[in-house]
Structures are given as C-alpha cells and as structure tokens.
Amino acid sequence: MPIENASDELEKPFIQQPKSADPEGESGQNGSIFMVLLSTFVAICGSFEFGICVGYSSPTQSSIRHDLNLSLSEFSLFGSIITIGAMFGSITSGRIADYLGRKGSMRLAAVICIAGWVAVYFSKAAWSLDVGRFSTGYGIGLSSFVVPVFIGEIAPKHLRGGLATLNQLLIVCGSSFVYIVGTIVTWRTLALTGLIPSILVLVGLFFIPESPRWLLKVGRRKDFDLALRKLRGKDADISHEAADIQAGIAHLEDLPKVGVRDLFDAKYTRAIIIAVGLFVFQQFGGINGINFYSGEILAEAGFSREKGQIAYAIIQVPITLIGATLMDKSGRRPLLMVSATGMGFGSFLIGAAFYLKAHALLLEWVPMLAISGVLLYIATFSIGMGAVPWVIMGEIFPIYIKGIAGSLVCLVHWSVAWLISYTFNFLMTWNAIGTFWIYAGFSMLTVLFVAKVVPETKGKTLEEIQAALSAHRTAKNRNRNLLED
Template sequence: MFVFNKSVTMDDPTTTLDAEAGASHTELDNKNGHSLHSKVLKRLETVPDIKRDTSGITTQYIATGIVNLGAFATGVCVAWSSSALPLYLTNTTILEEDFQAFNGTHSKIGVTPRGSWVVSLLCLGALFGAVPSGLISEHFGRKKTLLYLALPLLVSWILVASSPNVYGLYVGRFVGGVAVGAFSVSVPPYVEDIAESHLLPALANFYHVLFACGLLFGYIIGMVQNLSWLAVLCVTIPVAFFIAFIFLPESPAYLLSQGKSSEAKSALRYFRGIDNDVDGELKAIRETLRNFAKNRVTFKQLFTTKATVKALVVSFGLMIFQQLSGIYPVLFYSEMIFCSFANPLYDREATYIPSIILGFCLVSSTYFSTMFLKRMRRRVLLLCSFTGMALSLGSLAIYYQLKASNLSTSKTWIPVLALCIFVSVYAAGAGPIPWLMLREIFPPNVRRRATAITAGFHWFLAFGVTKLYQNLEKMVQAGWVLWNFAVICVIGTIFIYFFVPETKGRTLEEIQNELNGIHKRRAHRHVIQVETIAVASS
C-alpha cells in the first residue's frame, strides 16, 4: 500500500489538464511510437474529471466513496441474515424448523442448525477471499481485482433468490463471502494509493462508514418482508458498484510498477486536480517501489524479526477480542435477538424496527469516530470502547436473568438501549482501530502480507463465533452467553493496557523500537555544556 503526498503547485496556473495531457501524449509518440499507449492515455483523458476539480480533493472523496461501495455491499450481506432468517423460518420449509419467539418465561433465539450455517458460511467464504486477494491485486491490478469482485456477489444473490433448497443458500452465501473477504483487503490499498496523506485518515474511515451504511440499508429493506424482493434489492449494490467504479482510473502506484509511466501520470493527475504538478510525487512513488522490491518479504519471513512478531501478536490479539466480544452475532441475528427480549418496539408485523434503530446508531457512531481518532490516543479509545462494551453486555445479561426469573417486566427499553450502546462504543474504537493500526505498526515491506494474514484470521474468528453462538445459546442460555462476551471484553481491556503500544503521533521507527524493546532515553543537558555556555557569556 503506497501513499504519497508531494504535491507541488504548477508554475503556470493557467495551464490546463488537457494541454498537459496533450504534451505527454506527443512526447510518448515521439519517444516510443506506441499507438497502444496513446490510446490508453486518450481513454484516461476522457474519464470525466469531477466538476473540473482544481485541487483534487473532491475527486478523491468521490472516488473513495465509489470504491467503498464494496464495503457497503459487505454490510448488506451481513444484514441480510437478520431480515431473511425469520422469513425463512416462518414462511418456508427450507430450514425445516419453526421460528421460536419469546414464550413468556424464557427467551430463545430461534436459530436452527441449518440457519446458523447459512449465516456463518459468509464468514468462511470471506476467509478464502481475504488471504489471496492482496497477491491477486499485485498481478492483475487494483482496479481489475475490485471490478471482478462484483461477479461473485451477483452470482451469490442469484443463488440466494432462486435456490429451491438450503444447499443453494449455502453455496450462495459462501460465494458472496469470498467477495466480502476480498473487499476487506483490496479496498484499503486502492484508497491509500489515490489519497494524499493529509486526507488519508478521513478517507480510510470511509470503509467503516460505508460498511455501517450497508448494514442500515440491509435492515431497512427488511421492511419488504419478501425473500425474493430482498435479494433483488441487495443485488443492486454490486451492480451499482461495477457501473460507477469502471470509470475510475487504475491505481497510479500499480501502473508505475508495471512500467506504464504515462498512464500513471495521467491517473495521478486525475486524482490531484489541475492545480498540482505530479512529477515530484511520481518520483517518490518510483523510489518507494524500488525500495519495496529490494526489501520484499515472504509470508515465512514475517516471523523472523522480533518487532514483526510482536506486531502480529498485537494485531491478532485485537482481532481476537474484537470478534469474541460478540459483535457479529449481534449484527447477524439482531432481529431475532430483539424479538427474543420482547422489547416495547417488538411487533410481529414490524420486527425490523429495533434493528433499524441499531443500524442508525452504528452509522452515526462510525461517522463521528473520525473526530475521536483525530483527537484521542488509540489506547484510550480502545480501553474506553472495550469497557463500554463490557458494561452494556453485562447490563443486558443482568436484565435477561431478571426477566427469566420473572423479576422484570416483559417489555422495557433495556435491550434496545444496551445493544445500541454496545454497537456505538464498538464503532468508536474496537471496530476501526485494529484495522487502522495495521498501517501504523508494520513496515511497508511487510504490511500487505501482514494485513492479508490478519484479515484471514479476523474472518476465521467471525465464522467460529457466528456458528458456535447458536450452540452456546442452546447449551447455557442467552444470558450466560452475554456474560461470556462481557468477560472477554474485560480481558481485552487488560490485554490492551499491557501489550498494545500507542501509535498516534509517533513515527514507525519509534513504534518499531518499542516493539523491539529499545527505549530511547530523553535527551538531557550535560553539566559541562551548561558551564561552557556560562563561561562564554561572561
């Protein structure tokens, strides 16, 4: 992943993008005589510059929004099960068992074994999509890889909509999961390649914001209460992504790595606007690519240095506690969870209302988390986030125990409030920061492979927790499962306090030194220096 920010103001501000492109076009024909390169360059020039953006900022924001439609599609895939499973369990025989709602004394979240496979296979497919996608994008390009990911999503929703039995649902969810995992690894590098460094923190958070928006969209379309229409509405997202993204240029860094200097320059001009010269930035990209090629590492070499191993321990640990907190069971099964607690918004004709409220809280918290990330330290946010998650889950578990003992009223706001607080504090820290720290604790030459391994581990944990949640709920009842999630959040807080380094405002060298156990002493004034200064002044 490469991010470069050496934009230089042009000497002649009246020079237009078309004139520069024409000069590059002529130079290319004179030097190489390659008509093919000329055609590619001309095609890039016809890509509509967004309102003739002079600074490139608007273009970068809109391009980031377009590529993160992949994250939006990921959120829709996750939210689909919350809206669809109750319909399958009540209106069809595909999953064979009836949906069980609150029966007056004990809560049961009616997820059949087959239903839990329909949910969790998305995460298993994501595991197989996340690990190789980084290597695939290196060989085929960022843009091609992302564009082709729309195909498995399209196939997935067709299988989900038309399958006559549960096995078609299994295949459809697994295929869709492959695209989901690949998006989680392939979208951030493209954003980093096109973003200027002062915009990167805000643009990098687009993935989490659009993922949350996809969840909210998935919960909202649950209002249709029709399985076929639900799949049709979901399939519009990958189609919209393909149509919009096809007009954006390839990553400038990838083009330069393939020796396509002219195309790289045109692509970078597109993202930087007509007021900026890109020659200096292209030179920096070329130098970084050269250094990356010299220091390239294999997956095996990730475990050869102390700092990298410790960084992997930190990233793996954060993913463990993020996933074992129960966030994906809450998002996948939200409608059933709310129904099981018989909250005051529960209505058999409108079971989707609490889930929509939950999705809205997640979107708003994820959006405002950018401000927290700018102003607060990473460790403080993580500690506050996991503590808040533990408290909200603990309060929900207490409510469950009281209700099971008939010591609490059946319909209160506690489940809605507790889970809204849970997802809100998750979005403020535990959700985005583990992904953000991947860029901050790993050197550039190992970052891609470390990200691929960590993303694969993330989806493996998501699969395990989502699949086993139903078994745990049947074995020990939902209240004890909630207590288990709360205790894990407390342990995660302890792990963060003792093992996770602070990365905000620190250089990569300082972080690597801390991971290596090298503590730089503070510079202090020597007595002899003070005496010398005093003698000189006298």
C-alpha cells in the same frame, strides 16, 4: 520527536505531537479533486456491499427459516458461512490485487457478489443459500482488502486519512440500510438490493483510473503518468509526486522478501501479538453473534424486532463518525478501552434481561433492558473496537511484511468470526444468560489486554512506531539477559 525516544513517547496517549511542515499540504495541491472523490465513491460502494452482506441474516432469519423450512443448525450455517468465504477472499486478495490490479480486483469482487445474491434470490433449499452466502463472503473478503488499498494509493496525502475513514463508515451504512429495509420487504427482495452497490461498482470502474502506484509497479509508465494526471487535474504539477512514487516503488523492490515463517521471527512477535490479539478479543466480545442475529435477540426478550433493528441501524452511523473524529484526538488506546468497557456493560445488560425473564422477575423491565444493552453494545463497538484494530494493524507492521502479515491477521479474524457467528444460536439455546455474560467477560479482558500490551500510535510516524517496538524488544532482551546472569 527523535526516533530513539519513540519508545517512551509511545506509552503517552494524551500528548499531542507537533505537526511537521508539509510542503505538499492542502495549499500544495492545486489540481482538481473531483476524480479522487469519484474514484473513492466507486470504491466505497464495495464497502456498502460489505455492510449489506454482513447484516443480511439479522432481519431475515425467521422468514427464511419459515419459507424454506430450515432447522436452526441449517440457518446458523447459512449465517456464518459468509465468514468462511471472506476468509478465502482475504487470503487470496493480495495476489489477486497485484495480478489483476486494484480495478480488476474490485470488478471481480462485484461480479462474485452479484452471482451470490442471484443464488440467494432463487434459492429453494439450504445448499443454494449457502453457495450464495459463501460467494458474497468471498467477494467482500476480496474487496475488504483492495478498497482501502486503492483509496490510500489514489488520495493526496492531506486527504488520505479522511477518505480512508469512509471505508468503515460505508460498511456501517450498508449494515444499517439492510436492517431498515429488511423490516419492510421480503428476504428475496432484500437480496436484490444487494445487487445495487455491485452494479454501481461495475459501471463506475469505466470512468475512473487505475491506481498509479500499481501501474508503475507493473512497468506501465505511460499509463502511470496518465492516471496520476487524471487524478490530480490537468493543471496540477505532478512532477514532485511522481518522483516520490517512483522512489517509493524502487525502495520497495530493494526490501527483503518474506514468507509466513519469517513472521515468527522474534522481531515481529510483539506486532503479531498486538494485531492478532485485538481481533481475537474483538470477535470473542460477541460482535458477529449480536450483529448477525440482533433481531432474534430482541424478539426473544419481548421487544419489537422491527423497532429494535431500526434503532440499531440508526445509532451506528453517527457513532462511527464520532469514533473517526476522536481517533487522532483522544488516541487509539483510550478509544479501545472505552469501547470494550461499553461492550462489556452492554452484554451484561442483555444477559441480565434474560436472567429476569428466566426467573419471572420484573418482566416489564426485560424488553427495555435488552434493547438498552444491544444499543449500548453496538454504539460502543462502533466508536472503537470496530475500526481501531484495522488502523493499528496498518501501523505496527514494517512495510515489507504488511501484505503477508495482514493476510495472516485477516485469516485469524475471519476464522474466529466464523466460530462466533456459527455457535451463537447454539449458545443461546444452551443458556442465553451465560452467552452474554461470557461475551461481557471477554470484553473486560480486552481492556486489560489493551492496557498491558497495545501501544499508543497516535501522532507517531510509521518509522517512530517501528523504532519504539524495536526499542521495547531490545529492553526486554536486556532485562532477560540480566536475570539469566
């Protein structure tokens, strides 16, 4: 497809694009992929840690509050402060990954998470809980950047997409794991389980190579050759791939350097609006409130906290797999709109359950409405709004501003995530019905935002996407000039 026609094609989400010939496709990789798989496994242990950290507050709220005599506001701060830590982690992640390398960054993230879990385990007061929670937040904020970057830099291109989806899948698995185990063990023992993936990362890093691209970027040519050879196998011909990587690094060095102010240039406006908008709507749909406190939601509605959390945990993994499968078949926009619609309906059902409870109507229906709403919400979130915004963010920014633009978007994401997670308990105290119907309203607005603003990027090269965004901007400026004339 010619790049000059990309603008028209960008709005056709259901049209399949022809596959181009790939001389280095599956048949072109004649080396062993064992080291790639091992390296990916070590990296996604950090993703599993991410899921455990995020899900920890849901099964532990009542027991921590009881054991340490915490007020609602104190526990709300504990639950939400992880997002503040993640905010700082994501802001500093790019520079740390460039300075320490991908392995060094993952090692640092693992050590910080271990320190955080130890602080939580030994906590006798709210302040030490918060310190530990903040530390785990910083660790996952750092790893949330470096893990997908590392996987993308070590994987052969015919495996890159599939291996990249494992990052989101393992986050969901970690969250599901802590929901289930949290129904069996105490909150202190559950904190110890958070040490396991970080320890696996620390041990595993001794057996895997550094990112070849980072090694070449910092001038370690000999180490670059050894790392690439180790990843592709001793019998693989790496000359062509090595030449491509060298050309890519040389091209990056020739690109213009940009700062935060440059992001507000008119040529980046639409991409910024799309990325920031998706994450703002994702969070204002209430995901962190429901994810962090699902156990208490179900208990308030009269449903078994333990059974509800187990069902919540079980449904996430297969639905996330389905979403990953559909992403390059149905397209990004349809998945986002179906996902947001389901989230809105799920939130409406939860609000309806609390409405019936408040008015003493059909009380036998209240628990089933609540669990149905929660499960529908998390299932539809997992199929689209969970992963697709991250994918689109990686597609719509030019390569030379991806780092700084990604940091800005992540800052907005974690800031809004903190706002939602911190205010959730207070909103529930104010009006449980209104809380979930507000979330439902934002989910419906998300559908409108996607339909009007977000382009379809399925089957397009990054160059075609950039050309289409540029053509859209040019057409908009031309129309504005015509109106002014």
